[in-house]
Amino acid sequence: MGKTIVIVGGQFGDEGKGKIVDFLTEKADLVARFNGGNNAGHTVVIKDDVFKFHLIPSGIIHKDKLNIMGNGMVIDPKDIVGEIEGLEEKGYNISDKNLAISGNAHVILEKHIEEDKATGGKIGTTSRGIGPCYKDKIARTGLRMIDYVKEDNKYARKLKPLVKDTSLMINRYLDDKKNILLEGAQGTLLDIDHGTYPFVTSSNVIAGGACTGLGIGPTKINKVIAIMKAYITRVGSGVLITELGKEEQTKNEDSIDELKKTLGEEGLSYLKRKIHNKSNEGDEYNQGRLLRFNGMEYGTTTGRPRRCGWFDVLIAKYAARVNGLNAVVMTKLDVLDDFKKIKLCVAYEYKGTRLTEFTNNVKILEQCRPIYETMEGWCKDITKVKEFKELPKNAQKYIERIEELTKIPVCIISVGPERNQTIILRKEDLF
Numbered sequence: 001m002g003k004t005i006v007i008v009g010g011q012f013g014d015e016g017k018g019k020i021v022d023f024l025t026e027k028a029d030l031v032a033r034f035n036g037g038n039n040a041g042h043t044v045v046i047k048d049d050v051f052k053f054h055l056i057p058s059g060i061i062h063k064d065k066l067n068i069m070g071n072g073m074v075i076d077p078k079d080i081v082g083e084i085e086g087l088e089e090k091g092y093n094i095s096d097k098n099l100a101i102s103g104n105a106h107v108i109l110e111k112h113i114e115e116d117k118a119t120g121g122k123i124g125t126t127s128r129g130i131g132p133c134y135k136d137k138i139a140r141t142g143l144r145m146i147d148y149v150k151e152d153n154k155y156a157r158k159l160k161p162l163v164k165d166t167s168l169m170i171n172r173y174l175d176d177k178k179n180i181l182l183e184g185a186q187g188t189l190l191d192i193d194h195g196t197y198p199f200v201t202s203s204n205v206i207a208g209g210a211c212t213g214l215g216i217g218p219t220k221i222n223k224v225i226a227i228m229k230a231y232i233t234r235v236g237s238g239v240l241i242t243e244l245g246k247e248e249q250t251k252n253e254d255s256i257d258e259l260k261k262t263l264g265e266e267g268l269s270y271l272k273r274k275i276h277n278k279s280n281e282g283d284e285y286n287q288g289r290l291l292r293f294n295g296m297e298y299g300t301t302t303g304r305p306r307r308c309g310w311f312d313v314l315i316a317k318y319a320a321r322v323n324g325l326n327a328v329v330m331t332k333l334d335v336l337d338d339f340k341k342i343k344l345c346v347a348y349e350y351k352g353t354r355l356t357e358f359t360n361n362v363k364i365l366e367q368c369r370p371i372y373e374t375m376e377g378w379c380k381d382i383t384k385v386k387e388f389k390e391l392p393k394n395a396q397k398y399i400e401r402i403e404e405l406t407k408i409p410v411c412i413i414s415v416g417p418e419r420n421q422t423i424i425l426r427k428e429d430l431f
């Protein structure tokens with residue numbers, strides 16, 4: 001009996017979906033992505049090989065899996081051809097046997113990128129033409145893949161054999177009771193309808209988007225799982241209630257590559273020690289910097305330093321609500337290893353009242369302050385832990401407290417980027 005599992009981001013994107021999708025792909029027959037475009041970035045580490053994908057589902061690096069890019073996506077022809085050629089250079093054979101692109105997916109054109117660069121500044125978009133392309137789609141003036149590949153240019157020729165009726169393909173896999181993994185890009189709070197509008201992306205990121213973005217019915221979905229980091233990050237603008245330090249401070253920081261260049265390895269570890277000490281003295285900006293350093297929180301698509309903050313329970317509950325979550329995958333728990341105290345945001349203070357439910361009304365959010373519960377850290381390296389009961393007691397308590405507050409079970413904990421740094425708690429939620 002096959003299963004259909006939807007994976008979504010439970011926060012603002014960058015939750016580490018790439019690794020988890022890759023992990024679950026081992027038992028999947030088909031992996032399909034349903035929204036967004038090359039605004040997303042997935043990094044998958046396999047031994048010494050680092051794969052960075054923006055468009056193609058990471059299932060492509062497994063043999064004998066079909067990967068689908070759904071009608072809900074927007075695709076930049078140059079970028080997709082670049083990814084295909086990059087994989088071919090590494091020895092992967094790409095054909096319609098392992099990759100199919102929906103003919104109904106929309107094509108990002110140069111004019112979309114130009115428009116995004118000119119108008120996306122306020123939101124802090126990735127400048128990849130995403131919003132303008134979706135705008136043309138909704139206005140019914142867009143160009144779809146099925147029409148694009150009729151053109152005589154080198155990208156169109158390369159893509160033509162891959163463009164298919166992908167809804168039909170997925171439904172055939174469903175009929176054959178195969179294991180199907182449906183992958184959403186970005187995160188719940190960036191959803192066009194349910195995110196912190198207008199500081200959102202232009203597609204439906206939430207689990208419901210899997211149906212419209214792929215052409216399958218809601219009755220076919222068995223499990224919905226959100227990936228959440230053990231803390232929270234955001235790139236681009238928009239409110240982040242538990243942010244540590246000011247948005248401007250983070251934006252003005254150097255990227256990790258620049259820091260390495262100017263400070264060298266030795267200077268960098270000195271800086272890290274300084275940040276570590278200040279962080280444990282309770283300095284908020286340095287707590288954010290420590291999360292950024294330990295978690296390598298720099299964008300895969302733009303290289304921007306990500307804004308970091310404590311885990312927000314209200315956001316997690318909201319994600320549970322709008323996605324109908326069965327379980328949560330908690331990633332990057334090891335990033336908290338250095339902290340003596342760890343905070344959980346359990347409510348917001350709004351004009352003297354206590355809010356316990358998230359609202360996506362940005363005007364209200366802008367006036368909210370976090371109310372924290374402080375937990376003891378574990379101050380131990382957990383990157384080699386394989387079982388929940390081997391985790392330090394305080395790390396177990398942290399996970400259990402989140403489960404208790406959100407009422408959603410944690411099914412996997414990730415303690416590092418490698419596939420084997422994965423602790424499984426609930427097999428029944430997986431394939």
Ligand code: IMP
Pocket residue numbers: 012013014039040041123124125126127128130131185186187190199200201202235236237
């Ligand atoms: P756009 O998707 O490029 O239009 O950008 C809109 C907003 O979504 C900006 O705040 C981006 O930083 C954010 N965003 C888009 N894609 C991602 C992602 O994959 N991870 C995190 N944030 C993203």
